[in-house]
Amino acid sequence: MTNHSPTARRIAKTILNGFEAYFADFQNMTLGAKARFETHAWSAVQESNKERIDLYKTKVNQVLNLVHSVTSKDTTQLELWGQAKETYGQLIANNNNYEIAETFFNSVFCSQFHHAHIHDSHLFVKSSRAPDEKPLRDYSIYISYSGREGLEAMIEDILADYQFSIDWEDTRRDIGNICAALRAGPLSVFESEDDEQMLRVDMLESVFYRNKAAYLVGRMMFRGEVIPLILPCLNNERGGIFVDTVIYDNDSASIIFSFTRSYFMVDAPIPSRFVRFLSTIMPLKEKSELYNSIGFHKHGKTEFYRHILAHMKVSNDKFIIAPGIKGMVMSVFTLPSYPVVFKVIKDKFDNPKTVTEAIVKEKYKFVSRADRVGRMADTQEYTNFIFYRNRFSEELLEELKKVAPSKLEIDEKWVIIRHLYVERRMEPLNLYLDTADEAQTIAAMEEYGNAIKQLAAANIFPGDMLLKNFGVTRHGRVVFYDYDELCPLTECNFRKLPEPQTAEQELADRPWYTVAEADVFPEEFRLFFSGNPTARKAFESEHSDLYDYRYWQKLQHNIRNGRVDSTFPYRRKCRFKRRRPKTNRPPAAIGQ
Template identity: 55%
Template sequence: MDTSMRFAQTILHGFESYFADFQNITLAARPRFENADWAGIHAASRERIDLYKEKINKVSEFVELIAGDQLRDLDFWSAVREHYAVLIKGHNNYEIAETFFNSIYCSAFSHRKIRDEYAFVFSPHGDMPSVSSGRLWRSYQLEVGLEVFLEQMLDDYALNIPYEDKHRDIANIASVVRDFLLPRFGGELENTTAQVLDSLFFRNKGAYIVGKLVSGNKTMPFVLPLLHTEQGSVYVDTILFGADRVSVIFSFTRTYFMVDAEVPSQYVMFLQSLMPAKAISEIYSALGYYKHGKTYFYRCAVRHMEGTRDEFILAPGIKGMVMSVFTLPSYDFVFKIIKDRFTPPKDMTRAQVMDKYRLVKRSDRAGRMADTQEFTNLAFDRNRFSDELMEELHKVAPSQIEENGKALVIRHVYVERRMTPLNLYLRSATDEQIHSVMDEYGNAIRELATANIFPGDMLLKNFGVTRHGRVVFYDYDEICPLTDCNFRTIPEPRCEEEEMASSPWYSVAPEDIFPEEFRLFFSGNSRARKVFDQLHSDLYKASFWQGLQSEIRDGQVEDFFPYRRKLRFPRQVMLQQRLQG
């Protein structure tokens, strides 16, 4: 066996080891949910995210020993790629195996010289595996009767803890199905089939049954969230219908799911059939395969660039002090570059900013922070950058750009989904929209805090509005764990000189936060501030934040609902009625 074949086999073995460890961490999600081990679920989520880099580092050590002086020989890598392509042909998860190979290659070449001859920039086998391996979903016929179908489904997906009140849950679900679905399915469900993914989806304190109803040429996606009671039982919290609501469950702003999917691509394609507007790259990431999500994103981005001619421009909105942000008008993403020098009063380093982004990746994003893809030495067509944008990049981040003929290489860049900056959204918003979006803004701050994240700079420009109307935080340079902050009330002045002083007369430590000053974030927008004061004035009190800190330190883990609370079934009220009856 020659060195290039042994090299290829070592990478494949490394991938198989990674995938097995990934699956083992994932499989433990079910017993953790059943035991209400919420801290364990969060720790496992971080462990699984860190696993990829750990495996890449380990395998890189092995292949360096095998290759020796050939490690940076491109002809050698070309031969390795050929062997590897043969080894993974017909592999159920070849597409993720290709991404693993790419990561080893990038480790050897510091993310340079990325060509399809040496790595899998594009797949010779196709983007998505077409193989079928085992059962993907369970099928139910609704002609047996709606209640019978629902009971059978809940029994099939039962956990090792009892339902709190299965018949109540069935009645709740059936009521919504009849009110919502019957008018859309012609008034009857006799010819309707339910296809339900075989494995439960686990995240935070929830488990989810995911499927779709099919009647002729009509389909309706649905999700059933299961929640844990304090008494050691489980209940159905609601039923969610439609692509938009299901899409929010799988949002790019949420922690990755744990789901037992031996062939992830099959789950990805089923989920994409439920959410046609959801990018496949985001679905891979939602299942925890964020590195392959990045690969798929890159391939789609290249194809988009090849099929369009518009120019990259500075992103709309107020320029950031730490990041320079640009976008392509025809593309739904923005590109964020860390500046060489930060605008005062920002006082931090590039390494500290990158650490903040790593913190977000490993944290519970609670549906309120955008996931990002991080790229090194990303090449663009220089001719597609506007003069204004190039002038800006040369001015604020010259160390991060390199022009090689027609190519513009950006040494380090973050990519995230484009949203409408909240400050711009408010300019043309109606009174009703302002009320809704400022309630969302306040809820975003609360939910981040409950997840032990303090945003730091809460200016309106640092939040975005998604197409679903959710408010999401996307400026991470000042975030920190909430428990690291010291929330204080501004002391009362003791004399007229102190009251009239232009600067604080009391001592202020770096970790001190004065919530009363949050009103300054609404400078120039009195309409928004008035609504916020009506809905969330308790956020101006140090006691609110101190109370959250105490709960977090006591080990309390909150629920983060990926749906509107008004959609929840009235469980406790019905229990009281049942007891009284």
């Protein structure tokens, strides 16, 4: 073992103690999710999500202050931090959560040096050990169930093992619904009930809580296949819990764990084991997204950074300006072979934008803590992100030099962007509609309206609802991703357009009536479809109520009175009918 200075060892121990305190507080906040769900304390659910997100920065700042207090040495010495990193690596060598602990060290270092000096000799750019180097042979996070006694008996055992403090509303009905859906879906390949005896199900012991739902998450194993098995459960708020549907395909599972939704509250004492399990039912999801989904978004940033560095080594395409209409506030670029966009705040905004850079940053912070209801893309914020210069197209470099020179540091080898956001790449809705057929246009416009309504019900008004500010995911969902104009819905003043009283007023080329900053006239939303009458017709056939100021005022009334609406990460048509099935094997296919 290398001998390091006593100061370096004290710094390492202080940071590790701080990490363990953070992790304990994180877990305790998470453990409260069960009681919040059972008592339908929905406002407390939203507040606890924000508090848990803010916990990380609070703990990092506390630990940095402690680091300064445990030594009289100059804590800006990089050599000292290099020794502290090596000592820290030794201290966490047998830690089950070494990878999360490494990220915490990195955060303290970056807080000390304001995100400068990012190098593996000072912090954990690379992990201290390879994944699965020391597997936990005696630790299991799931319970296995056998189909030997039949499918109904197995589902009954699963529901019985999840002990909520309030009763199930009707387990017989739920078991019948689940079995019917599975037999009409993935188990339809079985020729008889005898085949069901070969089925094995692994269910994670911990329940995944988010918003107004609790998710039982597992996988079905048969004939060499791994199939998701997710049971969303709801509280009827009258003393009973019921299973709302069953999810059994990879795409639907991926949507539940989407980057457009809030982080789960799940008791994950060893997060890496949960991520490994979830990867078996969502093989296309990156580890960074899965860490984000269970609340470890800071380590998700670390995993993303490591993943893109690895991708750069095996690719040779160049970063380019992202397709679509250029934004007035952000310059957006992408790497064609990698499914994200990088967003840089411009130094000067195009007219008529009046927001400031500080306001834009606050908007993005607001989104990171908001209930995204499946309709806003999660973003990761980075400082001093380092790129190879030879991977940038000349057009992109010229664009960044022109619109955001204060954010750039460029030399012959590197391009360092001082501040940027990373977001999942989607096809802008306006570009999607350019090539969409009639059926795709109708579906996209229904989704666009649903996105606006669901955001509004969550007290979010997009502000600028132009089609270019929404994207289409690979699952066909429409998602909002331009945040500089959004605000809480309750801060808006929705008004009816005044009727002109004179010919001069009717022909005026600008409003003849007074318009305050917070005023919104829903009748003007028709302007968002200028040039695309097909899209407008499709939108109005489903969502013309959005043109009525009274629709918005009613939503504001509900929100101010504490109403929290339910939003489902699956189609409403997939939801079970809450009545007892007549037989154990109803013929209807649920969710198809």
